[in-house]
Amino acid sequence: QQPVQSPQAVILREGEDAVINCSSSKALYSVHWYRQKHGEAPVFLMILLKGGEQKGHEKISASFNEKKQQSSLYLTASQLSYSGTYFCGTEEAGAQKLVFGQGTRLTINP
Amino acid sequence: DAGVIQSPRHEVTEMGQEVTLRCKPISGHDYLFWYRQTMMRGLELLIYFNNNVPIDDSGMPEDRFSAKMPNASFSTLKIQPSEPRDSAVYFCASSRASATYEQYFGPGTRLTVT
Numbered sequence: 708q709q710p711v712q713s714p715q716a717v718i719l720r721e722g723e724d725a726v727i728n729c730s731s732s733k734a735l736y737s738v739h740w741y742r743q744k745h746g747e748a749p750v751f752l753m754i755l756l757k758g759g760e761q762k763g764h765e766k767i768s769a770s771f772n773e774k775k776q777q778s779s780l781y782l783t784a785s786q787l788s789y790s791g792t793y794f795c796g797t798e799e800a801g802a803q804k805l806v807f808g809q810g811t812r813l814t815i816n817p
Numbered sequence: 818d819a820g821v822i823q824s825p826r827h828e829v830t831e832m833g834q835e836v837t838l839r840c841k842p843i844s845g846h847d848y849l850f851w852y853r854q855t856m857m858r859g860l861e862l863l864i865y866f867n868n869n870v871p872i873d874d875s876g877m878p879e880d881r882f883s884a885k886m887p888n889a890s891f892s893t894l895k896i897q898p899s900e901p902r903d904s905a906v907y908f909c910a911s912s913r914a915s916a917t918y919e920q921y922f923g924p925g926t927r928l929t930v931t
């Protein structure tokens with residue numbers, strides 16, 4: 708079942724922070740985050756395994772709340788290069804594959 | 818190292834024609850995935866292979882779609898006959914360790930069926 712991402716779109720000024728959420732109604736084993744720039748392929752950012760783990764990638768970090776089946780991606784002091792569409796991919800327990808959300812389009816303006 | 822290679826990058830065909838998309842995964846990657854991306858449905862997994870063997874094809878839309886992986890360095894996705902609703906960007910991705918490990922996506926093939 709496809710996870711739900713929110714918001715669908717967000718517009719920021721350079722230097723501002725953003726949070727993108729991903730939630731599922733299924734028990735999850737892991738959550739993956741990818742970023743896709745317009746006209747390009749998705750690029751892997753990070754994986755979070757169940758256990759409430761938090762990871763970081765430059766100024767981008769994420770958390771995974773396995774009790775709520777939710778993950779959040781945090782972008783701090785956003786840069787122009789952060790613009791793109793962010794996808795979460797969820798792995799249900801035992802599924803051995805990812806199901807991607809609809810994506811959140813992030814626009815960073817100067 | 819070369820990334821995932823897909824060909825063609827763009828394909829325009831008429832309804833009813835056969836379409837073959839090609840993919841070369843990253844050397845040493847045991848998993849290969851075919852995805853389809855549209856505005857309406859997002860990024861959908863069609864099928865994936867492990868060591869050239871199809872593991873999950875539950876995402877293949879219908880019998881018009883077929884995929885093969887004759888060896889570790891080549892895979893095809895075929896649509897016959899093609900329909901306008903098949904218009905989408907088709908991505909191939911590969912992964913080293915498991916079906917849910919970091920996936921490396923190819924540049925995609927933009928298919929337009931008129």
